[in-house]
Amino acid sequence: MLYAITLYYGSEPDILGAYVDAHKLWLGEMIKKGHVIFAGPLKNKQGGFILATASDSQSLEKEIERDPFVKFGLVSVDIAVIEPAMCSANFLREWAGEAKAL
DSSP, X not given: OEEEEEEEEOSOHHHHHXXXXXXXXXXXXXXXXXXXXXXXXXXXXXXXEEEXXXXXXXXXXXXXXXXXXXXXXXXXXXXXXXXXXXXXXXXXXXXXXXXXXX
């Protein structure tokens, strides 16, 4: 399944800054494990976004709890399950499931 994960900053930038490298290391691990498809900061600087894949919500939530931003209560997290119905032909079939390529 695909998951849209939004992290909303709840701490001052200097506090977040102390954990950015650890957060990026966690993201790198998640990419290598095949869970994170892409991640990046929101343009409005209010948080970040992660598109992830996992076999179930519980295993994903367990991994998210390891993120230093989450572990130390620096962000609030919103997770939405996505069921792709359509996608670009360029979108990797592995993540799009039964979505119709246009």
